Amino acid sequence: MANALDGLxxxxxxxxxxxxxxxxxxxxxxxxxxxxxxxxxxxLADEGLEPHRILVxxxxxxxxxxxxxAIERPHEDLAIHSFPDLCRALLAAEARHAGIDPFVDVxxxxxxxxxxxxxxxxxxxxxxxxxxxxxALFASFVRRIDALKADLxxxxxxxxxxxxxxxxxxxxxxxxxxxxxxxDRMLEAxxxxxxxxxxxxxxxxxxxxxxxxxxxxxxxxVALVDDWQDRSGAERALVAALELPGAELTAAGDDDQAHxxxxxxxxxxxxxxxxxxxxxxxLYHNLEED
Numbered sequence: 475m476a477n478a479l480d481g482l483x484x485x486x487x488x489x490x491x492x493x494x495x496x497x498x499x500x501x502x503x504x505x506x507x508x509x510x511x512x513x514x515x516x517x518l519a520d521e522g523l524e525p526h527r528i529l530v531x532x533x534x535x536x537x538x539x540x541x542x543x544a545i546e547r548p549h550e551d552l553a554i555h556s557f558p559d560l561c562r563a564l565l566a567a568e569a570r571h572a573g574i575d576p577f578v579d580v581x582x583x584x585x586x587x588x589x590x591x592x593x594x595x596x597x598x599x600x601x602x603x604x605x606x607x608x609x610a611l612f613a614s615f616v617r618r619i620d621a622l623k624a625d626l627x628x629x630x631x632x633x634x635x636x637x638x639x640x641x642x643x644x645x646x647x648x649x650x651x652x653x654x655x656x657x658d659r660m661l662e663a664x665x666x667x668x669x670x671x672x673x674x675x676x677x678x679x680x681x682x683x684x685x686x687x688x689x690x691x692x693x694x695x696v697a698l699v700d701d702w703q704d705r706s707g708a709e710r711a712l713v714a715a716l717e718l719p720g721a722e723l724t725a726a727g728d729d730d731q732a733h734x735x736x737x738x739x740x741x742x743x744x745x746x747x748x749x750x751x752x753x754x755x756x757l758y759h760n761l762e763e764d
Contacts, residue, residue: 478517478544482506485761490514492724498702499726501761507726508534510761511698514724516544518696526550527693531560531713532700553694557709558669561676568686572679579666586668587616589660597653601646615653622654623670624706626677629654673708680715687717695722702727 479487486506489499490513501507511530519525525545530537530553538554545552555563562578569576581589590597590612604611622632633651636644661668667675680687697718699705702725705713713723 478513478520482513483761486510486513489724489761490517497724499724499761500729501726502728502730505761507728507761508532508537508540508700511700511724511726512537512540512544514698515541519545519549523696524549526553527695528553529560529694529697529716530554530700531557531697533557534700537700557705557712558672561669561672561712564676564690565672565679568679568683568689571683571686572675574675575665578672580672581661581664581666581668583616583620583668586657586661587613589664590615590657593656593660597656599649599653601642601649615650615657618650619654619657620668620670623668623674624708626674626708626711628674629658670708673706673712677708677711677715680712680717687715690716691718697723699723699725703729 479490482490483506486509489497489510499507499510511532515525515528515530518528525541526549530541532554533556538552541552541554558580562580565572565574565578566576569578587609591608594608594612602611622628629651632654633648636647636651638644639647658671661671680690694716695718697713697716699713704727713725
């Protein structure tokens, strides 16, 4: 790429070159949010920051290839990760401080469903109706556990909440709390994680160890985060725990798709989301204003 600003609209160019406060980039499909992140990476590298020190968090599989093509000079391996992969990398790098094996093994939802079905006889279920479909019931358990962990609610916290639920609903919730705890014991016995556990462990490590935060911040002084509207509470907490300086965070999102986990719609809502983790958000760029 001869120039990181070539061919951009005015709004895209402003976002790529923005300085002075955390940046939230708003735009619908086709407005170039991901392209802005790629160009911002290249622009920061052109200004002297080594590309591998720019942390890019995205689930888009083609983003790495696009960035590699855009950066035309030799460089170290780019730090482009999904949230689960970033957590695995951070925990592996800090395994001694986290007290875990450096080779972090994460089970998928399907693998955990199979694990629970294999050990179903260890669970006492009298308040959940199988309806002849144990697979569907246990799949619902896994989905609910994942949804809770996505907002940093662990088995102990859920069990404490369930104690206060009254009547038949309370019995059912306390039974699910026991299932939740058993699920995590099964993972612990195998020495593995689920994605929610990896996220929670990573957040706890960064929040609880100043030296780890400082090492991580020195390694990645800038972060670019894609699809901010879909980030879970745990993922937002992870970005906040990195404690980036104010001007070193860029988040991109589509306000019309801010729907998961009860999120509202509109740029003002996205600004509230980002303000829940960061102070003094001074500016957002709407790519649809050109």
